[in-house]
Amino acid sequence: MNDVLKELEPLQRLIVAYAKSTDRARYAxxxxxxxxxxxxxxxxSEILIGQMRLTWWRDILTKPVAERPIGEPLVEYIxxxxxxxxxxxxLLALLDGWEVMLDxxxxxxxxxxxxxxxxxxxxFDFGLAGAKPLTKGQAEQARAWALWDFxxxxxxxxxxxxxxxxxxxxxxxxxxxxxxxxxRPLSILCRLMVRDVRTGQLAADLYTPASAARIIWxxxxxx
Numbered sequence: 001m002n003d004v005l006k007e008l009e010p011l012q013r014l015i016v017a018y019a020k021s022t023d024r025a026r027y028a029x030x031x032x033x034x035x036x037x038x039x040x041x042x043x044x045s046e047i048l049i050g051q052m053r054l055t056w057w058r059d060i061l062t063k064p065v066a067e068r069p070i071g072e073p074l075v076e077y078i079x080x081x082x083x084x085x086x087x088x089x090x091l092l093a094l095l096d097g098w099e100v101m102l103d104x105x106x107x108x109x110x111x112x113x114x115x116x117x118x119x120x121x122x123x124f125d126f127g128l129a130g131a132k133p134l135t136k137g138q139a140e141q142a143r144a145w146a147l148w149d150f151x152x153x154x155x156x157x158x159x160x161x162x163x164x165x166x167x168x169x170x171x172x173x174x175x176x177x178x179x180x181x182x183x184r185p186l187s188i189l190c191r192l193m194v195r196d197v198r199t200g201q202l203a204a205d206l207y208t209p210a211s212a213a214r215i216i217w218x219x220x221x222x223x
Contacts, residue, residue, distance in 0.1 A: 003073050004028045007035065011207040015185045018219030023129070026086060027185050029077055030126050033057075033091060036074060037098040038153070050102045058095055061088050087130050093122030097146060105159050112147070112166060120146030127186050128179075137177040141190050144170040148193040152202055164202060171197045188215050 005013055005028055012031045019027045037054065044050030060068055065079045082088055097119020103111055120142030121134055128134070134142065147167035154160040171194055179187045192211065196202050203211075 004032045004077050007032045007074075009035075009207075014207075014212065014215055015188050015219075018188065018215070019185050020181055023127075023182055023185075025077075025081060026129060027127060029074075029081055030091075030123065032074060032077075034094060034123060037095060041098055041101045044102065047102050047104075051099070054095060054099055054102075058092065061091055061095070088126075090122045090126035090130055093118050094126065095122075097122060101150075105156050107159065107162075112163070115150070116143040116146040116166070120144070124183075124186055128183050131182075135177075137174060138179065138183075140170055140174055141177045141186075144174075145186075145189055145193055148196065148202075152206075160202075164196075167193065168197045168200075184219060188218055191215075191218055 005016070008016065008028065008031050012035075016024055016027045016031065037057070040050060040053045040057075044053070060075055060078065065082060068075055068079060070076070078088070097115050097117075100111060100115040100118065107115075121139050123146070124138060124142040125134055144167045147163045147170070151160045151164040151167060154163060177190065179190075191214070192203075192206055
């Protein structure tokens with residue numbers, strides 16, 4: 001797991017540290033694979049090339065372990081977790097969401113909806129190991145998180161504003177949504193998202209001493 005953790009940002013490593021010990025490997029893979037998909041989209045100038053690169057990962061997630069290529073540490077980590085009993089199906093939904101990101105801007109309502117409804121629930125469902133379906137509230141939080149994360153990393157001002165407005169609308173329409181101990185990393189992400197919604201702006205830096213302190217407290221106490 002150490003090699004995969006090295007690929008994560010400091011904030012992500014901190015969040016993974018507050019997962020249950022039995023869940024940390026799964027969350028490490030989730031953050032690392034999500035980041036790999038993001039890098040493909042970010043570095044793609046031709047849609048067809050981006051689609052081909054994402055299709056390669058779709059093949060990885062659907063092929064039997066024995067048919068996957070060797071030499072890629074993240075693929076080897078996927079093999080390890082799947083052999084240990086992890087279900088990779090939610091990662092295909094995550095990938096579906098990232099494929100929408102290859103669409104040209106600006107987006108219409110359908111594209112925002114398709115993206116958020118695939119990436120968010122796919123991310124959250126894999127984090128919770130797909131033990132049971134997401135509740136309606138959890139699925140809505142997942143959609144809001146996907147829009148918030150999109151806004152945080154989008155360079156297009158109009159798209160960023162539109163995504164954050166849609167995220168805020170979902171968050172403000174909901175009561176607080178709780179996760180069990182296995183979902184502690186997800187609840188940390190949701191806390192960071194809700195803080196931005198309450199202030200009405202995207203924090204310039206999520207990994208500050210103050211935010212780290214809040215994450216540590218929530219990670220320990222769940223409050």
